[in-house]
Amino acid sequence: MVSKRQRVAEDDPLTRAIAPPPNETLAEREQRISAEQEAKRISDAIDEELNRQRITEKKGPKAIKILLLGQSESGKSTTLKNFQLMHSPKAFRTEKASWRAVIQLNVVQSVHAILDLMSKAHASSHGLSSSSSPHPPSSSTHVTSPSSRPGTAHKDYPPLTAEHLKLKMRLAPLIQVEAALIRKLLPPGQVDLTASGHANLSALALQQEISVNSNVGWKGAFNRLLSTVGNGRDSCESIDMIDWSDPEDPGVVLHACSEDMIRLWADPIIRKLMEVEKMRPEEMAGFFLDALDRVTSPKYIPTDDDILRARLKTLGVSEHRFQMKTGPLGSSMSHDWRVFDVGGQRSLVSKEPLFFSPAWVPYFDDMNAIIFLAPISCFDQVLQEDPSVNRLADSFLLWKNIVSHPLLKKTDLVLFLNKCDILRAKLASGIRLGDYITSYGNRPNDFESASTYLKKKFAGLMKEHAGDRPFYCHFTSVTDTKSTSLILENVQDVIIRDNLKRSALVG
Numbered sequence: 001m002v003s004k005r006q007r008v009a010e011d012d013p014l015t016r017a018i019a020p021p022p023n024e025t026l027a028e029r030e031q032r033i034s035a036e037q038e039a040k041r042i043s044d045a046i047d048e049e050l051n052r053q054r055i056t057e058k059k060g061p062k063a064i065k066i067l068l069l070g071q072s073e074s075g076k077s078t079t080l081k082n083f084q085l086m087h088s089p090k091a092f093r094t095e096k097a098s099w100r101a102v103i104q105l106n107v108v109q110s111v112h113a114i115l116d117l118m119s120k121a122h123a124s125s126h127g128l129s130s131s132s133s134p135h136p137p138s139s140s141t142h143v144t145s146p147s148s149r150p151g152t153a154h155k156d157y158p159p160l161t162a163e164h165l166k167l168k169m170r171l172a173p174l175i176q177v178e179a180a181l182i183r184k185l186l187p188p189g190q191v192d193l194t195a196s197g198h199a200n201l202s203a204l205a206l207q208q209e210i211s212v213n214s215n216v217g218w219k220g221a222f223n224r225l226l227s228t229v230g231n232g233r234d235s236c237e238s239i240d241m242i243d244w245s246d247p248e249d250p251g252v253v254l255h256a257c258s259e260d261m262i263r264l265w266a267d268p269i270i271r272k273l274m275e276v277e278k279m280r281p282e283e284m285a286g287f288f289l290d291a292l293d294r295v296t297s298p299k300y301i302p303t304d305d306d307i308l309r310a311r312l313k314t315l316g317v318s319e320h321r322f323q324m325k326t327g328p329l330g331s332s333m334s335h336d337w338r339v340f341d342v343g344g345q346r347s348l349v350s351k352e353p354l355f356f357s358p359a360w361v362p363y364f365d366d367m368n369a370i371i372f373l374a375p376i377s378c379f380d381q382v383l384q385e386d387p388s389v390n391r392l393a394d395s396f397l398l399w400k401n402i403v404s405h406p407l408l409k410k411t412d413l414v415l416f417l418n419k420c421d422i423l424r425a426k427l428a429s430g431i432r433l434g435d436y437i438t439s440y441g442n443r444p445n446d447f448e449s450a451s452t453y454l455k456k457k458f459a460g461l462m463k464e465h466a467g468d469r470p471f472y473c474h475f476t477s478v479t480d481t482k483s484t485s486l487i488l489e490n491v492q493d494v495i496i497r498d499n500l501k502r503s504a505l506v507g
């Protein structure tokens with residue numbers, strides 16, 4: 001008779017699956033038992049390895065953590081990309097297909113800003129209000145002077161010809177491409193509606209910059225999308241998965257509009273128009289108009305430099321981990337490094353950047369170092385989130401808050417005076433630092449004097465609010481990978497040295 005318990009066990013699918021076959025021969029039984037023993041041996045070995053790793057992790061040196069801070073567009077994500085390029089170049093390059101779409105979006109948005117300005121100039125010359133133009137005014141990121149904000153006086157725009165208006169019409173398909181690219185880059189439900197509050201993608205694109213929440217892995221979303229149109233190969237070489245013959249690829253329209261975009265960007269009247277508007281696209285984030293021929297070519301694949309210049313606003317936090325040998329040459333000591341990149345945009349409610357929110361502050365004392373980025377070329381610009389605040393004044397204020405923060409007393413603070421390449425070009429073009437920073441007075445308007453002066457200002461704030469803390473400061477252009485990798489190596493050395501000093505004091 002079969003007991004109830006035995007019946008239950010036989011009904012159990014797992015028991016049935018692992019039960020020996022009913023007519024098992026002696027040889028088969030021996031083979032089965034030996035296979036089971038081998039499987040158990042492998043499983044035990046895996047458990048043992050996991051345990052060993054857990055113990056070493058506990059015993060081994062703690063991960064070294066770096067937090068990147070600074071206002072929006074200061075260059076935090078670009079610095080993170082430099083870390084990735086230095087320590088995981090292969091992984092960095094597998095994301096080229098995703099960056100191609102971001103660069104295409106950057107191109108379209110730069111052209112869009114110029115088309116907006118043409119509408120505004122056209123409306124102004126016909127005595128209409130610019131709000132009657134089909135395109136609302138572009139975001140203040142595209143505008144480098146407070147004088148070009150809405151509601152300002154009538155300007156002396158050069159008259160546009162019929163040819164300009166035709167050119168503008170021929171470029172209209174780019175607006176659809178813009179919406180398609182945004183849809184492609186944002187996983188469903190990830191459209192950031194915080195600023196405008198409506199879901200029309202094309203209008204949304206005009207009103208605000210697209211941001212991607214780094215936690216949801218937009219690159220992953222894009223790769224999944226690619227794999228449905230590509231050859232279906234489950235590869236991480238995302239560039240291999242682009243279907244170059246896909247007629248729906250945004251690159252097709254971009255290529256078709258290429259000559260017209262080049263003509264627009266080179267046109268002397270359009271240049272004059274931008275000059276009157278004090279609009280300098282070359283200083284804008286994600287500037288590719290000087291490389292239109294290349295980036296709109298049918299088989300365009302971004303270079304490392306292109307990826308560093310691509311602009312995608314960060315929402316939330318991005319993390320990059322890598323391992324690095326440390327200590328004297330030949331030493332086998334290895335550290336885990338973690339670099340955190342937090343979106344610098346301010347909350348519309350608290351007016352504070354995300355990294356000063358109550359959710360983030362508790363993490364501060366867990367950081368070994370903070371790299372604070374101050375884009376010193378922005379002395380004549382205002383914050384996109386609050387046009388009443390000058391960008392350089394905002395960087396001074398953030399720096400002051402960081403150096404005097406009680407939770408950051410033991411953290412290494414490293415200052416990157418960033419966008420030096422743009423500062424140099426801006427001063428050379430005749431824009432005067434003294435017109436915006438009155439304390440600069442009549443000092444020479446060259447890079448050496450201006451950068452030294454600004455460095456002293458930041459050092460002064462440190463001295464005033466944090467006493468004799470070491471002042472680590474670098475002049476950077478983080479889109480230049482060569483010089484940035486040297487600077488980052490130096491920063492890593494300083495952090496390791498200070499970390500060792502601290503553990504010696506504790507030990």
Ligand SMILES: Nc1nc2c(ncn2[C@@H]2O[C@H](COP(=O)(O)OP(=O)(O)OP(=O)(O)O)[C@@H](O)[C@H]2O)c(=O)[nH]1
Nearest residue numbers: 073074075076077078286309311314344419477478
């Ligand atoms: N020319 C030049 N461009 C730079 C430099 N640093 C950053 N950029 C560009 O400026 C834009 C903004 O840089 P990001 O690194 O995205 O700025 P962010 O601080 O991460 O901004 P949020 O994510 O909004 O907080 C990108 O297009 C970069 O390529 C620089 O030193 N020189």
Ligand SMILES: [Mg+2]
Nearest residue numbers: 076077313314
């Ligand atoms: Mg960012």
